[in-house]
Amino acid sequence: MSAKIISPKTYVLVWLALMILLFLTWGASEINFGVFSPVIAIVIAVIKMLLVVLIFMHVRYSSxxxxxxxxxxxxxxxxxxxxxxxxxxxxxxxxxxxxxxxxxxxxxxxxxx
Amino acid sequence: MAEATNAIAEQFDSSEQQHESAWLGLWAFLATEVLFFGGVFLGYIVYRHVYYESFVLASRTTNLVYGTVNTAVLLTSSLTMALAVHAAQVGKNKNLVRFLILTILLAITFMGVKGVEYYEHYKDHQIPGPSFVLKGAPEGELFYYFYFTMTGLHALHVVIGIGLLSVMALLAARRRFNPAYYTPVELSGLYWHFVDIVWIFLYPLIYLISRHS
Structure with a gap:
């Protein structure tokens, strides 16, 4: 199989980024940003999704x-x-x-x- | 037995082509899953717009700590899953089994926390039905219908994932995978990451967006 092998270090870095984003979105929910509160939460969720899809699910390295x-x-x-x-x-x-x-x-x- | 799993089915020209077909097949399945969950998500967004006050009030009665802990658990299980696929790619069979078991344990932890959370909803009369009570939110029951449908469907996917990964761990323990053939592990991983992504969106929709708005 010709699938690219990604180093475990990359995976751990992505996981760290995901945890930081989780902390950010949780913290942001405690602050009143008015109408932007849902926007911030959804934007962070989209960034998390992209990290998982591109790196964990190997889409970045796929056809x-x-x-x-x-x-x-x-x-x-x-x-x-x-x-x-x-x-x-x-x-x-x-x-x-x-x-x-x-x-x-x-x-x-x-x-x- | 190892030869049998490495064999190319007769409709394929090469193992690469066979792998790409299985890979794209699972992505097509995930696209249908996106729309399956998407329908419920859309319903939730529409009714949150129509019954805004009730949904905001009801949403604030959910437990943010359980939601946040479970998000961290699932994100970590995605890491262990990615590491399991990596172990399969480089042929470290023992690590493959270990990471699969770790992923399963994290999934069970998630279900445990969810169970405690459901039990507290039960104690607080937040399960839709004759004994449902939520003061000041006339459509709060509708919120909890959506809550239990969305988290319940997600939990069902987690349970299916636990079963799938258990089979993979069993097969890996019997040395059925090697760097030339690990497609089932890889595809189970895709499914598991998808379950994680569904939760990545459930978490803000249920727990976060109504805290201050």
Missing amino acids: RLTWVFAAAGFLWLMIMITLTMGDYLTRGTVRPQNKSIPEWKVDTESQSR
Whole structure:
């Protein structure tokens, strides 16, 4: 088999990085960053995922076809989440044609949380 | 027996081609797993948006310490798994068995912590059903439906992983793998790292993002 052999030292370094990121994301959750709190948590999770996928799962050293396979699931997941949330996050922001602006404002105010 | 496991099936030209097929096959399976978990994740994100206050309140009743400890345990088990595959690549069979057993032990630790956590949810009436109580969060029960579905499906994958790695440890102890043939160990490793990645995302979604927002 022609798979590349990566030194255990690299693996231990990646693990150290993962633990530091875990500590960071845990610490960040104790601080109030407002709307950025979830953003920070998800960005750190994505970095952790990339470290695991690229090094532990050897994708960095694998064929281009492996890159396509690995990216496919993630890409389709992103499409699913983006389109669905594109709907939910914009509900009530477009005025229906059969309603005047005052009518529509009353409607959206009664619906908003 | 060693010759039999090294043999190339007749549809393949070379052992490289055979290996690449198995490797890509597992990646295709993992893509379906991404969408399997992704559906539940998306449901969680949508309902967290729709019932924001309830989800934030309910999310704060989860135990951050258990979640963080379990993340560390799983990340470490990914390291031992990567080291097990490395041991197989360089033909250190004893190390391969050792690292596989270590990975299994870490997986069992994860399940133990999860069990204690579930038991505390049970004591605190946080299991959805007639005795569910969560004051101030009318849709808190829905949060816990998602919580138990997501962590339960993940735990199921951990249990399958423990079984898979036990078989690998057994085969390794019988010297079925060598530097020329260790595909099953490598592919079990991929699966195990995937289970780790699911938790990498479950951890912020359940425990972190609602602490301050």
